[in-house]
Amino acid sequence: MHRSIRKYIEVLKPRETSLLTFIGVCAAVVAGGGYPPIGVLLLCLVAIALGSGGCNGLTNYLDRDVDARMKRTQHRALPSKRIFPPKKVLPLVITLVVLALALAWFLHPLSFFFGAIGVTAALAWRKTWATHLLGIIAGCTPVLVGYLAISHQLNLTIFFLCLLIVVWVPLHVWSVMTAHRDDYLGAGVSIFPVTWETKDAIKVLVALSVLLYAISIALYHFGDFGILYLVVANILGILMVFATSRLLIAGASQDAWRVYKLTAFPYLGILFLTMGLDLWLL
Secondary structure, eight states, X not given: OXXXXXXXXXXXXXXXXXXXXXXXXXXXXXXXXXXOOHHHHHHHHHHHHHHHHHHHXXXXXXXXXXXXXXXXXXXXXXXXXXXXXXXXXXXXXXXXXXXXXXXXXXXXXXXXXXXXHHHHHHHSSTTSTHHHHHHHHHHHHHHHHHHHHHHOSOOHHHHHHHHHHHHHHHHHHHHHHHHTHHHHHHTTOOOTTXXXXXXXXHHHHHHHHXXXXXXXXXXXXXXXXXXXXXXXXXXXXXXXXXXXXXXXXXXXXXXXXXXXXXXIIIIIIHHHHHHHHHHHHO
């Protein structure tokens, strides 16, 4: 029984779902000036967690054939047939998405609107050139849902929060694709960055890390944050630029895995956590 439950939880990508839920809740805290209504905040947490988990489950279902051809992913529950037939996961993940959108509508129509766009973007044109653009849109969704549930309006703060995600998503995704370049090509995934020479793909990662650093500092000015955020944003930004620059010097695609791991909670999670802490300390 426990093993069966664990398999279905695995399909929801709990680590990725946790990070997306965390930044969405932090965005809600920012929208509330550090003190959002606790009831609304809890509903945001549930809505974003259900939606992120459901979408991750659906993308796992759609990518199962490609995942089966890749060494990195062939042991996942669907490609390894630990859940078979794959359609057994559909009632669970579809229910999660529907519940998430219903909660988003209850929170605010804008939260529902961007939530629906995010779900659509997460599911369309998997493993094609359009995946990168749509992944960026889907990555912004938890932040938009959380922020708009509290603020009910679009402003410069949410613009720069989304801009941060717009640059972070390709840096995060392209790092893992660069690290497993041969695996992707062997599975028939012939899209950027694996179709580029490794050294050229790494140059793009360096440029993205510099741009990400710049946006995080711009957010300090437009998001009305204090000294704590500025200090942490500088430390994390310098660390990210250093990591990608070191990758450029080494020239080994396998080393991009370290950049991929750094971009997750060590960078994005801590940066969003600092936003909330900064507002509490003001």
